[in-house]
Amino acid sequence: MELIxxxxxxxxxxxSFDADALFDLDLDVIQTTSRDLFPKLRILVGEVPQSPDPLPLTTTDAIDNLTVSSHYASAAKDGSDTSSEGCP
Structure with missing residues (x-):
């Protein structure tokens, strides 16, 4: 009631109001408003420098990553067979 x-x-x-008339903006209006707004916000909140995208992995890098051993100890006892051949 305070707002009213x-x-x-x-x-x-x-x-009541027509929401489409109020909120239906043209793409050009949205883009122009965004271009005007972002520099003003940058002044207020600053800007974090963007880091360049990492280079994509080569096939050699992917294979090297597959052969890296785990940092975790195995739950199987030494010499035990952990395969599922004997399961019914």
Whole structure:
């Protein structure tokens, strides 16, 4: 109710409105507004330098990554067979 009172004090009459007419913006308007807004925000909040994208892995790198041993100890006892050949 406080909001309605404030709107009336400001000379605005609260009521229904056509949301499409209010929020349906042209793409050009959205892009222009974004271009104008971002520099102003950058001044207020600063900017984190962007790091370059990492280089894609080559086939050799991918194979090297597959052969890296685990840092975790095995749960199997030494000399035991951990395959599923004997399962019914």
């Amino acid at each position: 009172r404030l709107l009336k004090e400001a000379g605005m009459i609260p009521g």
